[in-house]
Amino acid sequence: MTLDELRELAETEREKQTQVKHEIHVCTAAACLSQRSDQVKASLEAEIKAHGKEDCCKVKGVGCMGLCAAGPLVSDESNGRLYQNVRPADENTDTKEIVASLESEPVERLSLSPELPFFKEQKKIVLENSGKIDPERIEDYICAGGYEALLTALTEMRPLEVIEQITKSGLRGRGGAGYPTGLKWSTVAKASPHNGAKYVICNGDEGDPGAFMDRSVLESDPQRVLEGMAIAAYAVGANRGFIYVRAEYPLAIKRLKIAIKQAETMGLLGANIADTTFSFKIELRLGAGAFVCGEETALIASVEGKRGNPRPRPPYPAQEGLWNAPTLINNVETFANVAPIIRNGGAWYAAIGTEKSKGTKVFALAGRVANTGLIEIPMGMPLRHVIYQLGGGIPDNRRFKAAQTGGPSGGCIPEEYLDMPVDYESLASVGSIMGSGGLIVMDETSCMPDVAKYFMDFCCTESCGKCIPCRVGTVHMHNLLSRITAGEATPEDLALLERLCDVVRNTSLCGLGQSAPNPVATTLKYFRKEYIDHIHHKRCTAGVCEGLARPGKDDKPKGKPAEVTA
Amino acid sequence: MKPNTAQITTLKIDGHDCGARSDETILDVAQENNIFIPTLCHIDGLQDIGACRLCLVEIKGSNKLLPACVTRVQEGMEVTTNSPRLQHYRKAILEMLFSERNHICSVCVSNGHCELQWLAEQLGLTHISVPYLHPKLEVDASNRRFVADHNRCILCTRCVRVCDEIEGAHTWDLYGRGVDTRVVSDLKQPWGESESCTGCGKCVHVCPTGALVEKGRSAGEMTKRGQFLPYLTLMREERQ
Numbered sequence: 001m002t003l004d005e006l007r008e009l010a011e012t013e014r015e016k017q018t019q020v021k022h023e024i025h026v027c028t029a030a031a032c033l034s035q036r037s038d039q040v041k042a043s044l045e046a047e048i049k050a051h052g053k054e055d056c057c058k059v060k061g062v063g064c065m066g067l068c069a070a071g072p073l074v075s076d077e078s079n080g081r082l083y084q085n086v087r088p089a090d091e092n093t094d095t096k097e098i099v100a101s102l103e104s105e106p107v108e109r110l111s112l113s114p115e116l117p118f119f120k121e122q123k124k125i126v127l128e129n130s131g132k133i134d135p136e137r138i139e140d141y142i143c144a145g146g147y148e149a150l151l152t153a154l155t156e157m158r159p160l161e162v163i164e165q166i167t168k169s170g171l172r173g174r175g176g177a178g179y180p181t182g183l184k185w186s187t188v189a190k191a192s193p194h195n196g197a198k199y200v201i202c203n204g205d206e207g208d209p210g211a212f213m214d215r216s217v218l219e220s221d222p223q224r225v226l227e228g229m230a231i232a233a234y235a236v237g238a239n240r241g242f243i244y245v246r247a248e249y250p251l252a253i254k255r256l257k258i259a260i261k262q263a264e265t266m267g268l269l270g271a272n273i274a275d276t277t278f279s280f281k282i283e284l285r286l287g288a289g290a291f292v293c294g295e296e297t298a299l300i301a302s303v304e305g306k307r308g309n310p311r312p313r314p315p316y317p318a319q320e321g322l323w324n325a326p327t328l329i330n331n332v333e334t335f336a337n338v339a340p341i342i343r344n345g346g347a348w349y350a351a352i353g354t355e356k357s358k359g360t361k362v363f364a365l366a367g368r369v370a371n372t373g374l375i376e377i378p379m380g381m382p383l384r385h386v387i388y389q390l391g392g393g394i395p396d397n398r399r400f401k402a403a404q405t406g407g408p409s410g411g412c413i414p415e416e417y418l419d420m421p422v423d424y425e426s427l428a429s430v431g432s433i434m435g436s437g438g439l440i441v442m443d444e445t446s447c448m449p450d451v452a453k454y455f456m457d458f459c460c461t462e463s464c465g466k467c468i469p470c471r472v473g474t475v476h477m478h479n480l481l482s483r484i485t486a487g488e489a490t491p492e493d494l495a496l497l498e499r500l501c502d503v504v505r506n507t508s509l510c511g512l513g514q515s516a517p518n519p520v521a522t523t524l525k526y527f528r529k530e531y532i533d534h535i536h537h538k539r540c541t542a543g544v545c546e547g548l549a550r551p552g553k554d555d556k557p558k559g560k561p562a563e564v565t566a
Numbered sequence: 567m568k569p570n571t572a573q574i575t576t577l578k579i580d581g582h583d584c585g586a587r588s589d590e591t592i593l594d595v596a597q598e599n600n601i602f603i604p605t606l607c608h609i610d611g612l613q614d615i616g617a618c619r620l621c622l623v624e625i626k627g628s629n630k631l632l633p634a635c636v637t638r639v640q641e642g643m644e645v646t647t648n649s650p651r652l653q654h655y656r657k658a659i660l661e662m663l664f665s666e667r668n669h670i671c672s673v674c675v676s677n678g679h680c681e682l683q684w685l686a687e688q689l690g691l692t693h694i695s696v697p698y699l700h701p702k703l704e705v706d707a708s709n710r711r712f713v714a715d716h717n718r719c720i721l722c723t724r725c726v727r728v729c730d731e732i733e734g735a736h737t738w739d740l741y742g743r744g745v746d747t748r749v750v751s752d753l754k755q756p757w758g759e760s761e762s763c764t765g766c767g768k769c770v771h772v773c774p775t776g777a778l779v780e781k782g783r784s785a786g787e788m789t790k791r792g793q794f795l796p797y798l799t800l801m802r803e804e805r806q
Contacts, residue, residue, distance in 0.1 A: 088800035179761070312616035312636045330655070380707060465721065466617045466746030473746045476696050496695065503658040507619045508630060 001267045002274055003151040006074045006142060012383045013143035021056040022102050023077040027131065029064035029219045030251050033374075037072035039088035040095060043547045044074070047089070057102065061512050063220020065131035067372035073446060074098065075131070084112040112261075114540070116391040117158035118371045123352065125360050126336045130374075131255040135255050138262035139221040149342035150227050151274045153234060157342075162235040163189060166338070168346025170358030175203055175331030176406060177511075178424040182326065187318040188236040191326035198238040201329040203299055204245040204252070207291040208407025209364045209458060210403040211438030214332035216374050217362070218245065218252035221336070222259035226282060228335030231342055233280045236328050241280060242303050246287040256284055257329055262395075267438065291408070291462035295510045296321075298464065309466045312508035331436065333362055353379030357423035367404075367440040370395050377422070384418040387441055398443040402526070406435025408455045408462075409515035411522030412448065431522045434517070447544035448527035449534055453481035455519035458507040463512060470513025473504035477520060484531060484543045494535060495506070577643040579644075592634040592645055593621055603647050604656060604685050606663075607722040608635040609772055612731055618722060619659050620685070623647050625751070629641030631655070653689065660686055661694040666745065668700060668717035669775070671771025675788045676776030683775075684721060706751075711781055712770050719749055719777040724792075726771035731796060737763040749777075 017023065026032075026041040048057045063231035065073045070084035076098075083106075086094045097107045114120075124130070133140035141147070153162050167182025188198065189498075202225060206214040218225060229241045244252055253310055260282055263269040291297045293308040300322050302308035321327025321343050337359060341349045350358050355378040363386070366372050370392030377386060383403060388395070394400055395441035402412040411432035413420070420426045427434050442451065460474035480497045483489040500525075508514045524531060528545045533539045534548065573585040579596050586595040592612070595604050606616040616633040623634045626644035634647070646652070663669070663682065671677045681751045685691075705715040726738040726749065737760050741750040751757045770778040779788045 165731075169750050312633055337796055368773070460744055463741070463744035465744045467619050468659050468666075468720075469619055471721070472699075473667045473748065475667070475699065476662070479697070499658070500696075503655060504629070507622060507655050507659060509616060509619065509633075 003148070003155060006151055009139065010145070013139045017143065018289070020058045021078060022053075022058070024057065024059045024098075025062040025065075025075045025077060025131065026059060027063070027065050027073045028061035029073060029216055031064070031068040032071035032073060035072045036088050037086075039090070040072050040074065040086050043089035043095040043235050044099060047095050051099060057099075059144050059236070060088065060134050061136070062132060062215045063130040064127075064374055064376045065133050066122070067112070067371055068370075068389070069371055070112060070373075073112070073131075076102070077132075078227050079106075080114055081106045082112045083110040085109065086110060090327055095365060101271050101503055113458070116371075116392075118373075118375070118392065121381075121385070122376050124376050125340050125349075125352075125361050126224075126333055127374070127376045128340070129224065130216070133221065135220050135222055136258050137378055138223055138259065138266060138268075141221070141338045142158060145343065146223055146339070149339040150230050150234075150268065152275045153231050153342050154274050154278055159189060159235045159237065161536070162231060162342065165342060165346040167233070167265045169337075169341045170346075170350035170353075171334065171337055171341065171349065172357065172424065173331060174239065174333035174361065174436065174440075175324075176409065176433060178434060181330065182366070184209055184330070185232065185235055188238075188328040189317075189324050191319055193237070193252060194320075194323070195326040197240065197323070198236060199325055199327045200233045200236065200238045200241040200242065200334055201299065201303065201317075201322065202229055202331055203294060203296070204243055204248075204249070204337055205287050205290075205294040206332075206436060207246065207289070207294055207462070208409075208436060208438045209455075210364060210404070210419035210440045211407055211436055212364045213374065213437045215249050215252050216364075217332050217336050218249065219255055222252070222255045224339055225260055225332055225406055226263055227336045228338035229282060229340050230273070230280050232328055232330065232335065234278050234496075236326075237329065239279050239281065241282040242285050242322070243282060244285045244291050244299055244303060245291070246293075248289055249566070252411070253284065253286065257340040260284070262405070290464070291445070291511050292459070292510070293466045295400040295512060298510065299329065300327065307464075309464045310512070311364060312509060333437070349550045354421060354423045356425055361437055362423070362445070363435065363437045363439045365391055365439050368394050368398065368443040368445070379423045380421040382419050382421055383413065384424060386439070387418070391441065394441065394443050394537070398445065400441070401444050401446055402442045402448065402451075402523075404432075404440040404442065404451070404519070405438065406433035407438045408458050409433060409511065410435045410438070410516055411520075412451065412526060414526040431518065431525060435517070439538050445542055445544070447485070447540050447542035448482050448523040448530045449481060450540075450542075450544050452520045452523045453478065453485055456481055459512065463516075467507075467509035467513060469504045470508040470510075473500050473508075475515050476500055476516070481520070484534050485540075485548075487534060487545070487548045489535045491535060494531060535552040575639055575641040575643075576639070577639050577645065578699045579645045580647055582744050586639045588639065590639055591645075592623060592632075592637050592639055595639055596645075596647060599681075601647055602688075603634050605690065606637060606681060606685065606720060607724065608727075608776055609724050609774075609792055609795065611799050612772070615723065615727075616667070618720075620656055622652060623648055624652060634661060642672050643666065651753075654774045656781075657689055657691055658689050660689060660694055663720055664691075664694050665698050673717060673785075674776040675783060675785050676718070676790075678791045679786070680776060683772035696717065703769050706757050707781070708756035708766075709760075709763075709781075710758065711765065712757065712767065713779050713781055714749075714751075715729060715777055715779070716748060718775045720775055721726055721747055721749065722774060724772040724774065725778055727750060728772045728795070729767045732795060733764060733766050733768050735762050735766075738769060741800060 298310040540548040622631040694751040
């Protein structure tokens with residue numbers, strides 16, 4: 001397919017869509033599907049048929065609309081109506097009312113204002129098509145301008161020029177570490193191929209507790225990731241790509257398979273794309289579900305069919321990666337940013353965000369916040385704004401306690417830093433990280449030593465066991481935290497815990513171990529009083545830890561008092 | 567023999583000027599110059615994996631500690647192999663190893679010939695400050711000539727690598743994750759029932775502890791002879 005043919009196809013598709021007066025969108029991403037949104041879609045279709053409105057109304061299954069807390073979400077594109085918590089016909093009359101009111105006043109009790117800060121304050125680049133296109137139809141993606149960037153790059157730009165735009169955009173790796181994407185690409189581009197091969201890998205091994213950005217992007221707009229990978233492959237000189245997705249994401253896998261097939265059929269992937277000399281083939285690799293496989297060297301080992309263990313770097317994958325060939329490995333969200341950057345230019349992207357953190361970032365907003373779901377915000381938005389405006393604040397008039405970013409590799413940010421802008425540097429300065437974008441809000445009902453214990457439990461079960469500090473150190477740390485939350489710990493235990501934080505961080509082989517102490521270290525730093533309360537006073541202020549005294553509920557602390565020795 | 571394309575570089579290790587080939591690791595060069603860096607997963611003749619973290623060294627200009635066994639030398643590099651900071655971390659790592667399984671030397675057949683024990687002596691480790699995890703692990707005595715005692719295993723994977731890289735049998739592999747990782751023969755079958763094991767005993771002799779031992783040896787007799795690997799490799803290369 002050539003660029004002209006692509007544009008023609010987009011035009012025909014656009015015409016076809018304008019003939020439909022009411023296009024009703026139903027979210028069919030995982031969160032809404034779990035609320036039976038597929039049934040909602042079916043009953044809307046049945047209702048439209050019953051009213052004989054098939055000519056002017058069409059129901060379309062789309063990707064995530066963001067506000068997962070209010071799902072299933074249904075929107076009417078023609079008049080901008082948005083409905084929440086829509087139940088299928090066997091539960092309620094919601095779908096009947098929606099179809100009946102197409103030409104009249106909207107259904108009041110289901111209405112959700114699209115003017116909410118949650119929607120208004122977002123800036124969508126990665127998610128621009130999410131909730132608008134049918135992820136299982138490539139025509140929908142093409143109609144939204146999809147694959148124009150790839151074909152433009154292939155026919156009008158040299159690989160170096162593509163890299164130049166990415167560098168200019170200031171895009172940094174969205175997997176968490178924030179490594180400059182342009183720099184990575186140019187390193188791989190410069191590396192000489194091994195046995196004639198270079199590879200591109202998309203890291204879709206999202207495993208952080210509370211994070212679902214990558215899954216959502218893959219479920220809502222899989223073609224965009226393929227396009228980003230193809231552009232990257234062209235820029236670095238690779239002809240083969242792999243998408244590594246964990247097997248726990250069946251819907252993402254299903255849609256990726258469909259997307260790859262459709263793109264191949266249209267000649268947008270495969271041999272001689274757009275009649276150029278560039279060929280690119282993408283294969284899926286399913287991960288069995290190991291957090292460590294998100295680490296690039298472990299991921300590469302896993303793609304090779306080996307045990308998913310990391311190896312020391314250097315050599316970096318850019319030099320020696322998959323089957324010893326130079327390998328470009330980027331996160332799902334990073335690839336999803338590529339097409340718009342090529343379409344609009346690097347300078348356009350660089351104008352968004354802060355000085356060192358450009359563009360937008362997708363966050364999975366979870367925990368004690370009214371509007372849980374998926375958001376995309378420009379970098380540098382203050383955390384307070386994210387939580388109180390977009391997130392709608394803390395429910396039940398409770399008090400904010402901490403925001404956990406970056407999952408088990410990240411840390412807890414206390415109230416005093418709420419006005420901090422969300423960008424790579426600011427988060428790092430308070431001991432946390434951007435990570436892949438999990439943002440878990442906690443209120444006073446969360447006990448911080450218990451939170452630390454939860455993440456340490458995750459880390460020690462997800463450690464691959466290769467290096468000693470991570471394999472054994474995390475277990476000791478988890479045991480110490482268990483003692484603390486059970487009210488059995490001594491002050492010496494706390495000192496040992498801090499010592500282990502330092503050892504595990506500085507001596508572990510890969511990022512998993514090196515960052516595993518972060519949740520403990522940040523809670524110790526900002527919520528030390530709670531640790532002291534648990535150890536010295538056998539008291540859990542949040543009332544979470546069983547067997548310990550809760551202020552206002554129990555007068556006397558339970559358990560043995562601390563044995564202070566030496 | 568492979569064509570030698572390596573460049574010659576010079577670097578400083580603990581203040582000593584050392585000459586090296588650019589394809590050598592810090593550990594190689596340190597050993598050539600009689601500078602001691604503790605290791606457990608490294609053994610001459612097998613591929614290095616950088617897993618035991620005992621050979622971590624400091625490199626001037628970087629705050630990050632790097633494993634000497636897999637870090638290539640660079641021109642002008644200044645390496646410190648022994649500082650209070652490194653000693654502190656090495657001891658901490660050894661402590662964790664001792665806490666992980668059962669390493670009670672007095673009841674071990676390798677007492678006196680154990681690399682873990684020897685390192686503890688070298689680094690002045692007299693006691694450990696973390697609690698013992700003491701899991702109950704099986705002893706596999708199903709093999710006619712050898713015993714695998716998983717209580718003594720430190721997961722250095724020397725046995726796995728020697729069996730794969732030198733013997734070519736790949737009898738041993740890893741099973742499980744994190745602290746539950748175990749070395750297993752074949753698909754977690756008893757060693758005695760392994761069809762791939764050739765009974766060569768290389769694994770026993772590269773094992774640094776009393777995890778793999780010969781039957782019928784009393785404590786103190788079970789000496790390991792792991793020096794044959796570079797010789798074997800050399801002989802093979804010459805034959806090719």
